[in-house]
Amino acid sequence: MTDAATTRDDVATAIAFKAAFRDHPAGVALITGMTPDGPVGLTASSVASVSAEPAALSFSVTRATGSAGALLAADSIVVHFLGAHHVDVARAFARSGQPRFTPEQGWSRLETGEPWLADSPAALRCRTLHVVPVGGSSLVVAEVLDVFLGEQAPSLVYRDRRFHRLDHAAPEL
Numbered sequence: 001m002t003d004a005a006t007t008r009d010d011v012a013t014a015i016a017f018k019a020a021f022r023d024h025p026a027g028v029a030l031i032t033g034m035t036p037d038g039p040v041g042l043t044a045s046s047v048a049s050v051s052a053e054p055a056a057l058s059f060s061v062t063r064a065t066g067s068a069g070a071l072l073a074a075d076s077i078v079v080h081f082l083g084a085h086h087v088d089v090a091r092a093f094a095r096s097g098q099p100r101f102t103p104e105q106g107w108s109r110l111e112t113g114e115p116w117l118a119d120s121p122a123a124l125r126c127r128t129l130h131v132v133p134v135g136g137s138s139l140v141v142a143e144v145l146d147v148f149l150g151e152q153a154p155s156l157v158y159r160d161r162r163f164h165r166l167d168h169a170a171p172e173l
Contacts, residue, residue: 084156089106
């Protein structure tokens with residue numbers, strides 16, 4: 001196979017891969033941390049459970065600069081699982097230049113200093129164990145240090161480039 005054919009195949013696979021994941025719903029999380037320059041955070045739909053004992057999770061970031069780079073360098077992070085009522089916060093942290101960590105968004109701080117969205121259905125304080133470069137992204141594996149459970153709420157999910165509400169009261173299939 002020629003280099004041009006390989007490149008065409010790689011591009012076609014990447015396009016199909018993106019289309020497949022665009023249609024796959026994912027929970028929405030907000031990952032925050034404290035740096036010497038202040039709080040940082042980003043919206044993520046790649047959070048997954050890795051292990052219950054010891055408690056660990058994973059997520060990916062698409063570059064090691066900006067908020068993602070600052071989170072990778074933070075001593076600890078907080079992964080907030082978002083409810084549908086957090087859609088505006090999720091949008092703000094998904095786009096650069098948007099207002100973040102405002103009082104209207106409901107931020108406070110944990111005793112350990114990290115930014116905390118106290119009304120999130122769950123928040124997990126973590127320490128990064130491994131960062132694995134994969135292409136232009138990084139896979140992060142983090143040890144869960146503390147779990148803060150809040151009020152249950154309809155979940156916020158991401159599918160086909162849009163946020164959706166997943167109601168707990170919806171009939172089971």
